[in-house]
Amino acid sequence: LQDAASRKADPELRRADLETELQLMEDDRTRLATELDVATARLARVETALAHLGPRVRGAIGTLREVLARAEPPRPGQQG
Secondary structure, eight states, rough: OHHHHHHHHHHHHHHHHHHHHHHHHHHHHHHHHHHHHHHHHHHHHHHHHHHHHHHHHHHHHHHHHHHHHHHOOOOOOOOO
16 A cells, blocks of 8 residues: 555655745746846846947047147158
């Protein structure tokens, strides 16, 4: 009788364990999907910022070159 009860209980315990494991995996999947959504949105914001920053940095470099060129005394052999 005890062996029969054990044989019957084992599959039920395994099923409960599998259901618990499946629920944990689903919870992890949901958490990871949320984290991925947040990271993707952050990446999009960073890419947008970089797209706007690039031309501004190039413009600033150009301005600095112009200012430095005007501030430097002409080198020998250069007209200025």
